Amino acid sequence: HGLNLRFNELGEGAAEALAEALRHNTTLETLDLRSNELGEGAAKALAEALRHNTTLQTLWLGDNEIGDVGAEALKTVVAETGRNVVDWLE
Numbered sequence: 001h002g003l004n005l006r007f008n009e010l011g012e013g014a015a016e017a018l019a020e021a022l023r024h025n026t027t028l029e030t031l032d033l034r035s036n037e038l039g040e041g042a043a044k045a046l047a048e049a050l051r052h053n054t055t056l057q058t059l060w061l062g063d064n065e066i067g068d069v070g071a072e073a074l075k076t077v078v079a080e081t082g083r084n085v086v087d088w089l090e
Contacts, residue, residue, distance in 0.1 A: 002030035006060075015042035022049040028056055035063040043070025047077045050085065059086050 010018070015038050022028070033046075043066035046059065066074070074086050 001027050002032070003028060004032040005036065006032045006034045008036055010036040010038065010042075012039055012041045016045040019045035019049040022046070022056065023052040025053060026055055030058040030060075031056060032060040033064070034060045038064035038066060040065075040067045040070040042066070044073045047073035050074075050077045050081065050083070054083075056085055061086060 005018075010033070015033065015036065018033075019042070022031070038061065042064075043061070046061075047070075050056065050059070061074075078084050078086055
């Protein structure tokens with residue numbers, strides 16, 4: 001199952017709410033959040049969600065403004081969980 005929210009200008013608040021839902025989701029395998037004006041706060045919230053979500057296989061975050069702190073939060077979760085689900089290069 002996948003959800004494509006690319007180019008929706010979600011912003012920080014919507015992404016943080018989505019991250020909260022993702023923490024408890026057990027069916028979503030791909031989530032495309034490219035080009036959504038996401039910043040550091042959204043990236044940190046998504047990183048925290050990935051600590052709890054074990055079903056997501058791919059998370060696209062390209063063309064957002066997650067910054068160094070947001071990228072570091074995501075890299076830390078990937079390293080800690082051993083699940084390389086984040087793709088922010090495309």
